Amino acid sequence: MSNQDPVWILGTSMTKFGRYADKDLIDLAAEASLGALDDGGVTMAEMDVLAAGCLYEANGGVGQRLQKQLGQTGIPVYNVANACATGATAVRTVMMAIKAGEAQMGLAVGVEQMGKMGMLGADRAARSDKQVFERKGRFGSVVGVEGRLGTNMMPGVFAQAGMEYAYENDGVGFEQFAKVAQKNHEHSTLNPLAQYRKAFTLDEVMSSEVIAYPNTLLMCCPTGDGSAAVVLVSDEKLKTLPREQQRRAVKVSASVLTSDPWTEGCQVQPDVNTLTRNAADAAYEDSGVDPADLDLVELHDCFATAELRHYDNLRLCEPGGAGEWIDKGGPWRDGEIPVNVSGGLLSKGHPIGATGVANLFEVATHVRGEAGDRQVPDAKVGLAHVIGLGSSCGVHILERSGL
Amino acid sequence: MGDETAPDEIGPKQMAMVEYLKLGDDPHLVAYVCDACGATYFDRRNACAACGARDFSTGRLANTGAVRTFTIVHRAARGVPAPYVSAVVDLDGGGRVKSNIINIEPTPSNVSLGMRVRLATYVTATDDDGNEAVAFGYEPEAA
Numbered sequence: 162m163s164n165q166d167p168v169w170i171l172g173t174s175m176t177k178f179g180r181y182a183d184k185d186l187i188d189l190a191a192e193a194s195l196g197a198l199d200d201g202g203v204t205m206a207e208m209d210v211l212a213a214g215c216l217y218e219a220n221g222g223v224g225q226r227l228q229k230q231l232g233q234t235g236i237p238v239y240n241v242a243n244a245c246a247t248g249a250t251a252v253r254t255v256m257m258a259i260k261a262g263e264a265q266m267g268l269a270v271g272v273e274q275m276g277k278m279g280m281l282g283a284d285r286a287a288r289s290d291k292q293v294f295e296r297k298g299r300f301g302s303v304v305g306v307e308g309r310l311g312t313n314m315m316p317g318v319f320a321q322a323g324m325e326y327a328y329e330n331d332g333v334g335f336e337q338f339a340k341v342a343q344k345n346h347e348h349s350t351l352n353p354l355a356q357y358r359k360a361f362t363l364d365e366v367m368s369s370e371v372i373a374y375p376n377t378l379l380m381c382c383p384t385g386d387g388s389a390a391v392v393l394v395s396d397e398k399l400k401t402l403p404r405e406q407q408r409r410a411v412k413v414s415a416s417v418l419t420s421d422p423w424t425e426g427c428q429v430q431p432d433v434n435t436l437t438r439n440a441a442d443a444a445y446e447d448s449g450v451d452p453a454d455l456d457l458v459e460l461h462d463c464f465a466t467a468e469l470r471h472y473d474n475l476r477l478c479e480p481g482g483a484g485e486w487i488d489k490g491g492p493w494r495d496g497e498i499p500v501n502v503s504g505g506l507l508s509k510g511h512p513i514g515a516t517g518v519a520n521l522f523e524v525a526t527h528v529r530g531e532a533g534d535r536q537v538p539d540a541k542v543g544l545a546h547v548i549g550l551g552s553s554c555g556v557h558i559l560e561r562s563g564l
Numbered sequence: 565m566g567d568e569t570a571p572d573e574i575g576p577k578q579m580a581m582v583e584y585l586k587l588g589d590d591p592h593l594v595a596y597v598c599d600a601c602g603a604t605y606f607d608r609r610n611a612c613a614a615c616g617a618r619d620f621s622t623g624r625l626a627n628t629g630a631v632r633t634f635t636i637v638h639r640a641a642r643g644v645p646a647p648y649v650s651a652v653v654d655l656d657g658g659g660r661v662k663s664n665i666i667n668i669e670p671t672p673s674n675v676s677l678g679m680r681v682r683l684a685t686y687v688t689a690t691d692d693d694g695n696e697a698v699a700f701g702y703e704p705e706a707a
Contacts, residue, residue: 280639280641282641292691293693293695294579294691294697296583299607299608300582300583300584300606301582301583301608302582302583303579303580303582303697304581304697304699306582307641307644308637308645308664309581309644309663309664309699310581310582310662310663310664310699310700311650311651311662311663312637312641312650314637314640314641316635316637316639317635317637317650320635321633321634321635321650321651321652322633324633324635324677325633327677328632328633328677328678335672370638370639371636371639371647372638372639373636373638373650374635374636374637374638375635375672376635423613423614426632426652426660428605429660429661429662430652430660430662
């Protein structure tokens, strides 16, 4: 095959996101993996490569433990971790193996079991003050910096990312951020796989407990458990498979992974924008798809404040116009470009390793026309975006088969 | 940041909580400045993330600036008093820093984007020998 040939999603599946006290990590990964294999009409024996994405058990050999349940076929396994872009990185790993000609088919699975982990971020617990002060670390600090020199906890970091957008652009404030959460919670009511499926009024969103202003509780994604998987296949191999498998296959028109290039102040407040713009622009160029062509977008709404910025970063709205865009309903499921019709991370949930695969499941399911109650009518092309703080960004553009 | 003349400790009793805060009569921040491209950093460096150069000088940053972004943290890490205001400040003359906005009531009406602020220091913790850790934050310039 030529490495210019597209790679295809042959099968995909996800577990419902939620909390599974009665299952372990491998149960979840196995459910999604077997689901993806069945959906693609293939078996573990046909896989040439396996990539397993899991953040909190990154050193736990998740891929091999999964093989012990599904089939030890001796294929290469890559266990990957890349913050919240872990799942997308697993997908890219399989894709690169196919592009490199080392594999014809491969399985990428993302999984996480977080339970009620609480807020994530550096210094989850503030460092207890030393008995006798001693300088430590790269900042030569004598006491913990969390809460003393600002916050590094996720709700605050992403609140600051959103407020920075408000600083740079007119028409953006608490209400615009809150509208994002109102939308995603409303969307989630149609998705049986979402962790939460409850609609809230704008007033309820704005008056719920403040976590890190302007993010209230209903503007923060939950922790949870879940898994998602895709089976990828080369163009050459796909064309040897039965018509029905070809028809349901979803073309991966672009697959891009970026990290954060240096920008002013980026080591003080993470810049979640430049790497997203770089990834999106590369994906649009690779695929020849224009933002206006998109029928749906699943983007990384870990916090409502983040989603608003990404309308602009992904070129869904006019530059600087994200506030106006949400005000006029642009990203609602009946709007200009539906964003997070799954309910997004805010309500579908965010089991970290699974997230970047689950958004491919969502877009693929829509372009196949198989999304049931939440189907975006006649969806042909969609974009999936994830960002992991640190930072790493994955953007995929998927298109209906046409075969 | 050893080539800076201002001391980071005064006698046995007070220590700056991070090395890039310098105490004394004129408390201020210092940064590593890349000799090649001028990028600034607060942490010990191996090389410049912006241009790859390996030589740095130490430079003093301004004590005044404007709030670029902020959040009011209500649910804080264990042991951290809340609510408090976390902010990123664009310093006059260059450099960006994150810290708390202090000496105000932490409500949305008291903090605004672009608000002028200045550096202020305070004792944040004391160890068993009586040494005090001194932190810095930013207070409204108008106050």
